[in-house]
Amino acid sequence: MSSATIIQSWQTNAAAWSQAIQEEAIASRKLVTNQAIVSALAKYQPASLLDIGAGEGWLCRAAEAQIPSLKKIKGMDAIAALVEQAKILSPNLEWEQKSYQDIIAGASHNQEKFQIISINFALFEKELVELLLLALPNYLLENGRIVIQTLHPLMACGDAAYEEGWRDGSWNGFSSAFKDPHPWYFRTMAAWVNLFAASGLLLDQMQEPIHPETGKPASVIFELVPRS
Numbered sequence: 001m002s003s004a005t006i007i008q009s010w011q012t013n014a015a016a017w018s019q020a021i022q023e024e025a026i027a028s029r030k031l032v033t034n035q036a037i038v039s040a041l042a043k044y045q046p047a048s049l050l051d052i053g054a055g056e057g058w059l060c061r062a063a064e065a066q067i068p069s070l071k072k073i074k075g076m077d078a079i080a081a082l083v084e085q086a087k088i089l090s091p092n093l094e095w096e097q098k099s100y101q102d103i104i105a106g107a108s109h110n111q112e113k114f115q116i117i118s119i120n121f122a123l124f125e126k127e128l129v130e131l132l133l134l135a136l137p138n139y140l141l142e143n144g145r146i147v148i149q150t151l152h153p154l155m156a157c158g159d160a161a162y163e164e165g166w167r168d169g170s171w172n173g174f175s176s177a178f179k180d181p182h183p184w185y186f187r188t189m190a191a192w193v194n195l196f197a198a199s200g201l202l203l204d205q206m207q208e209p210i211h212p213e214t215g216k217p218a219s220v221i222f223e224l225v226p227r228s
């Protein structure tokens with residue numbers, strides 16, 4: 001599996017994604033997961049936030065509006081068109097076009113550190129995610145934490161066997177403007193927990209935000225701290 005395929009897919013779908021976010025077209029985000037991630041960040045009253053895989057910057061903007069303690073907010077994404085859109089929507093915040101590969105490559109000489117790093121529905125790979133989790137503590141202040149919201153394995157599994165592995169992508173439920181879905185790496189709950197342990201991260205808290213209409217988990221939120 002090449003990460004270029006995933007980047008290419010987001011390049012293709014950058015405009016459609018921006019439109020979907022601006023129109024609040026993804027019901028589960030509007031109903032549950034948007035507020036869930038903002039609340040998970042807000043409870044720490046952080047002074048600084050780095051959002052990676054930030055897309056067109058929705059979470060940075062929501063954090064700015066709802067977390068008054070924040071003095072520094074930076075968003076990074078691999079896709080130039082999404083970063084440009086983020087700059088237009090909130091020129092007062094900091095934006096950088098940086099891929100996870102860039103973040104991993106820069107880890108050993110990074111100087112800029114944050115209280116929280118967030119990743120909202122933006123982890124799709126196997127090895128790249130493993131390397132990213134190893135690199136991210138270099139971007140954290142002491143007592144910093146990583147907050148990840150992702151698909152809940154129970155719901156994302158579908159009819160396939162409950163075992164980790166690559167899955168075909170799909171834009172089912174999205175508008176017809178979305179093209180070329182990319183493959184993604186499905187992790188069971190045990191696979192996530194074992195990945196965190198292998199990355200030297202302690203799973204400090206976990207939440208399973210519930211969809212009010214289905215009564216099922218809409219996502220899972222992992223809160224991770226580096227093991228000292």
Ligand SMILES: C[S@@+](CC[C@H](N)C(=O)[O-])C[C@H]1O[C@@H](n2cnc3c(N)ncnc32)[C@H](O)[C@@H]1O
Nearest residue numbers: 010053054055058077078079099100120121122
């Ligand atoms: C589903 S969108 C989520 C965007 C944003 N976090 C949000 O919640 O609105 C996934 C994002 O991951 C980004 N992404 C995928 N692979 C990436 C990589 N290797 N490096 C950086 N960003 C990546 C995409 O460009 C896209 O913006």
